[in-house]
Amino acid sequence: MRLFLASEAKHPDSIKKLEEYLGGFKDKSIAYIPTAANGERWESWKDGGSWSLLNSLDIKLEKILLEDYGNDSVIEKIANKDVVWFAGGMVGYLLYWMKRCSLDNAMADILKKTVYVGSSAGAMVLCPNSTEIATWSFVDNELGANEISPLKVVDFDIYPHYEESLYEKIKENYNGKKLYLLKNGEEIIVENGRVTVIGEERIISNT
Numbered sequence: 001m002r003l004f005l006a007s008e009a010k011h012p013d014s015i016k017k018l019e020e021y022l023g024g025f026k027d028k029s030i031a032y033i034p035t036a037a038n039g040e041r042w043e044s045w046k047d048g049g050s051w052s053l054l055n056s057l058d059i060k061l062e063k064i065l066l067e068d069y070g071n072d073s074v075i076e077k078i079a080n081k082d083v084v085w086f087a088g089g090m091v092g093y094l095l096y097w098m099k100r101c102s103l104d105n106a107m108a109d110i111l112k113k114t115v116y117v118g119s120s121a122g123a124m125v126l127c128p129n130s131t132e133i134a135t136w137s138f139v140d141n142e143l144g145a146n147e148i149s150p151l152k153v154v155d156f157d158i159y160p161h162y163e164e165s166l167y168e169k170i171k172e173n174y175n176g177k178k179l180y181l182l183k184n185g186e187e188i189i190v191e192n193g194r195v196t197v198i199g200e201e202r203i204i205s206n207t
Contacts, residue, residue: 001111003126003153006187007160009085009119010050013185017198018117021189022083029060031081035067036121039093039142050087050119066097075106083115086122088160091134092145095125104151111153120160123188126153129176133159136173138166154190158182162202171204179204 004021006014019025032054034045045051054061064077078084086094098104110116116126124130127150134145155177159170162181170181180188186199 005123007182036089036094039090072102088120
């Protein structure tokens with residue numbers, strides 16, 4: 001299992017680290033899934049950001065909207081790629097479509113051969129308390145998100161786009177065991193059970 005979980009994967013520092021981690025972008029096949037962004041504003045991902053960035057690279061890029069499938073037929077489209085990139089947006093909305101497409105059940109098999117890149121919400125969906133965090137008023141205020149179970153691929157949580165002024169609010173609200181606070185340009189790499197923080201390690205722990 002190889003996970004690249006970023007606060008903002010398109011950030012210049014993070015994209016450079018991702019290129020190094022993948023051994024270069026050239027000719028890599030990447031499935032880009034911007035579904036989470038549609039939860040904020042439909043097709044807002046077309047306005048630039050990671051979609052434009054990936055189109056500028058020498059890669060084999062395929063855009064996949066989970067909403068266009070709504071069933072497990074999308075699994076085959078993803079499973080044969082070198083990389084699957086889940087963009088940022090709304091955690092609960094993305095989880096709904098992942099579950100509707102049976103990606104929650106297929107993820108273990110997909111991760112045996114495909115590198116998972118998660119940006120913001122795309123990283124959070126793998127964490128155990130991500131939907132609770134998404135409901136916080138100073139995060140996304142995504143009411144009802146906590147009714148959906150996260151994938152729990154990892155045993156820690158991620159708070160992306162961290163700003164130090166929010167530390168006390170985050171600490172007061174967090175009820176999970178371990179939360180990494182990531183600023184843009186920072187990420188966590190998980191490979192075969194080993195967790196490596198790329199950037200400053202900031203942790204809120206309740207253990």
